Amino acid sequence: MADHVLSPNLAVDQEADRILKAQRRRHLVSMVLRYGILAAVGLLMLYPLIWLVGASFKTNSEIFAGAGFIPHEPTTSGYVNGWKTSTPYTFGHFFWNTFLIVIPKIIGTAISCTAVAYGFARFDFPGKKVLFASLIATLLLPNVVTRIPQYLLFRDLGWLDSFLPLWVPSAFAGDAFFVFMLVQFLRAIPRDMEEAARVDGANTWQVLLFIVVPLLTPALISVCLFQFMWTMNDFLGPLIYISSVDKFPVSLALKLSIDTTEAFEWNRILAMSVLTILPALIVFFVAQKYFIEGISAGGVKG
Amino acid sequence: MARLQLRNLEKDYGGFKAVHGINLDVADGEFMVLVGPSGCAKSTTLRMIAGLERVTGGEIRIGDSLVNDKAPGERGIAMVFQNYALYPHMKVRKNLSFGLRLKRRPAEEIEQATRDVSNILEIGDYLERLPKQLSGGQAQRVAVGRALIKKPQVFLFDEPLSNLDAKLRASMRVRITDLHKQLKADGLQSTVVYVTHDQTEAMTMGDRICVMKEGRIMQVADPVTLYNRPANAFVAGFIGSPEMNLIDADLSGSTLSIGSQSLALGPAMLERLNPKAASALTFGVRPQHFSLVGAGEDNALEGRVSHVEFMGHEVYLYVNVEGQQMIVVVSATAYDRSKIQGDIVRLQPSQETAHLFDRKTGENVSLADLH
Numbered sequence: 001m002a003d004h005v006l007s008p009n010l011a012v013d014q015e016a017d018r019i020l021k022a023q024r025r026r027h028l029v030s031m032v033l034r035y036g037i038l039a040a041v042g043l044l045m046l047y048p049l050i051w052l053v054g055a056s057f058k059t060n061s062e063i064f065a066g067a068g069f070i071p072h073e074p075t076t077s078g079y080v081n082g083w084k085t086s087t088p089y090t091f092g093h094f095f096w097n098t099f100l101i102v103i104p105k106i107i108g109t110a111i112s113c114t115a116v117a118y119g120f121a122r123f124d125f126p127g128k129k130v131l132f133a134s135l136i137a138t139l140l141l142p143n144v145v146t147r148i149p150q151y152l153l154f155r156d157l158g159w160l161d162s163f164l165p166l167w168v169p170s171a172f173a174g175d176a177f178f179v180f181m182l183v184q185f186l187r188a189i190p191r192d193m194e195e196a197a198r199v200d201g202a203n204t205w206q207v208l209l210f211i212v213v214p215l216l217t218p219a220l221i222s223v224c225l226f227q228f229m230w231t232m233n234d235f236l237g238p239l240i241y242i243s244s245v246d247k248f249p250v251s252l253a254l255k256l257s258i259d260t261t262e263a264f265e266w267n268r269i270l271a272m273s274v275l276t277i278l279p280a281l282i283v284f285f286v287a288q289k290y291f292i293e294g295i296s297a298g299g300v301k302g
Numbered sequence: 303m304a305r306l307q308l309r310n311l312e313k314d315y316g317g318f319k320a321v322h323g324i325n326l327d328v329a330d331g332e333f334m335v336l337v338g339p340s341g342c343a344k345s346t347t348l349r350m351i352a353g354l355e356r357v358t359g360g361e362i363r364i365g366d367s368l369v370n371d372k373a374p375g376e377r378g379i380a381m382v383f384q385n386y387a388l389y390p391h392m393k394v395r396k397n398l399s400f401g402l403r404l405k406r407r408p409a410e411e412i413e414q415a416t417r418d419v420s421n422i423l424e425i426g427d428y429l430e431r432l433p434k435q436l437s438g439g440q441a442q443r444v445a446v447g448r449a450l451i452k453k454p455q456v457f458l459f460d461e462p463l464s465n466l467d468a469k470l471r472a473s474m475r476v477r478i479t480d481l482h483k484q485l486k487a488d489g490l491q492s493t494v495v496y497v498t499h500d501q502t503e504a505m506t507m508g509d510r511i512c513v514m515k516e517g518r519i520m521q522v523a524d525p526v527t528l529y530n531r532p533a534n535a536f537v538a539g540f541i542g543s544p545e546m547n548l549i550d551a552d553l554s555g556s557t558l559s560i561g562s563q564s565l566a567l568g569p570a571m572l573e574r575l576n577p578k579a580a581s582a583l584t585f586g587v588r589p590q591h592f593s594l595v596g597a598g599e600d601n602a603l604e605g606r607v608s609h610v611e612f613m614g615h616e617v618y619l620y621v622n623v624e625g626q627q628m629i630v631v632v633s634a635t636a637y638d639r640s641k642i643q644g645d646i647v648r649l650q651p652s653q654e655t656a657h658l659f660d661r662k663t664g665e666n667v668s669l670a671d672l673h
Contacts, residue, residue: 192385193387193390195352195374195381196389197389197400198354199353200448202404203373206404215390215391
């Protein structure tokens with residue numbers, strides 16, 4: 001009797017086994033294919049960056065010898081000489097300048113944009129619709145359009161060749177995108193907590209500071225990160241307003257090494273480029289999740 | 303001294319009038335419930351008392367002072383919100399003490415107050431937790447604690463139990479009424495204004511109940527009066543469960559005709575009836591105030607049973623009388639199948655407890671002392 005039961009079962013088992021194996025094989029093939037393609041495309045996109053890092057360790061003569069990124073005779077001379085720069089300042093000085101621009105700008109942005117967004121999201125005042133509409137309108141305005149009037153304005157204020165033209169617009173919530181982002185985020189947060197705080201005796205600023213800002217933290221972190229990245233990478237702003245070399249941020253200093261040397265020391269430039277993108281890269285990877293949160297803010301936040 | 307007075311209070315949302323000049327006095331230590339269907343402006347009224355909505359007309363007085371233009375924090379009120387509104391980034395301890403810390407009270411006082419409140423509400427074990435780590439009932443207790451710790455003159459509750467499940471709601475109901483009694487017994491400020499849409503909550507908790515409809519007060523009275531002597535058809539229909547049967551009837555002399563049937567009104571009804579009552583009326587009888595009678599009995603309404611619901615201790619009969627649907631509740635023991643011929647039933651309303659309302663104005667015309 002056992003045989004009767006066993007033999008058909010065995011056949012079924014084998015059949016099932018075969019199907020399962022086929023399934024697994026198909027799954028494996030599709031997975032290899034998928035990841036293969038993804039990896040290839042990813043590599044293609046990343047290759048310039050990888051090459052940049054590799055080339056920064058190459059000698060000048062080797063850089064244009066081939067498209068490979070592995071240096072034959074690795075050398076750190078690019079870094080050593082690049083750091084010295086062709087100016088009286090080291091590259092460290094330019095990094096310091098960059099942070100002198102970036103840090104006050106981030107602080108100013110965070111404070112001013114929060115206050116403005118809080119106003120738009122939570123209060124009714126005459127002309128609110130018109131003001132908010134013009135805020136959104138400035139989002140659509142290309143930066144270039146306002147460069148010249150802005151330049152004239154700052155020139156007449158006597159702010160040229162100082163960091164003020166870079167700091168001040170941001171300290172007055174000049175970045176409409178951030179205000180908009182925070183307004184959207186705030187709209188998704190119920191008002192009850194703020195009302196509870198008012199009943200608890202908090203005034204408007206205390207509500208903002210003790211209740212709204214903590215609730216807004218994820219969005220604020222995104223704002224700071226974006227501002228950090230954009231300011232680090234900003235070339236045109238410093239180029240227009242800053243003329244003395246000792247105030248140059250890294251973005252200008254890089255250009256400087258191209259300008260002043262007749263025979264370009266490419267490996268120095270590449271080495272300093274690597275250093276330049278490093279802070280932004282580190283910040284991006286450390287704070288990746290806040291970027292995503294910031295971008296999707298308002299959409300799904302409940 | 304925490305009497306609350308509303309005088310001709312109005313709220314106008316730029317053209318849309320939400321509150322139409324209401325007058326309400328809440329005595330010191332009283333538990334006043336504002337109840338009504340959604341959209342009756344009970345929450346708006348509460349929020350105006352709290353100072354979260356601007357008053358567009360009339361006065362609000364807490365104690366002896368006019369508070370119309372005072373900030374919420376200066377009114378001597380505390381509020382419990384429907385969705386608790388705990389500060390999500392603060393631990394329970396900080397949530398409780400937020401108001402006191404804003405007022406820069408000494409640390410020992412804050413510590414003592416936190417301990418007292420957490421003992422009363424049994425939340426001592428959760429002091430170091432964040433609001434998201436609390437269950438609904440615990441969060442609700444913390445929200446009540448946050449109000450309690452401020453020792454306000456007036457407590458405001460905005461549908462605080464509507465987010466809880468039925469069982470928890472019942473126990474929180476008892477807890478809040480007990481708390482109110484305890485505060486009163488301790489001689490503390492304990493005036494309460496409590497907003498709900500649930501008439502059971504209103505009936506079980508309120509010293510007095512203010513029934514509202516579309517921004518107007520329909521009646522303010524204690525639960526027993528509201529139930530037994532509703533001022534109008536709206537209150538009669540809103541209070542009580544299942545709701546009162548309200549059927550069209552016409553009065554001529556002492557005979558009430560309902561469609562082709564008629565009832566002879568006895569002295570129990572006629573003595574109460576306003577002599578100036580119009581003839582177009584609404585006859586109001588609570589589902590519990592009918593008796594099933596046999597074919598021989600006079601003064602009964604005949605109807606067709608469309609549906610029977612057995613609830614255990616009682617039976618709900620859905621009866622169609624002259625094209626108007628009524629609910630009749632009879633106790634399971636009194637439910638006598640033999641009294642129903644086919645699906646025809648004879649119902650005798652108790653005239654002692656029935657009411658007559660003016661069909662046009664809704665006003666109760668069967669409350670003798672009001673005339």
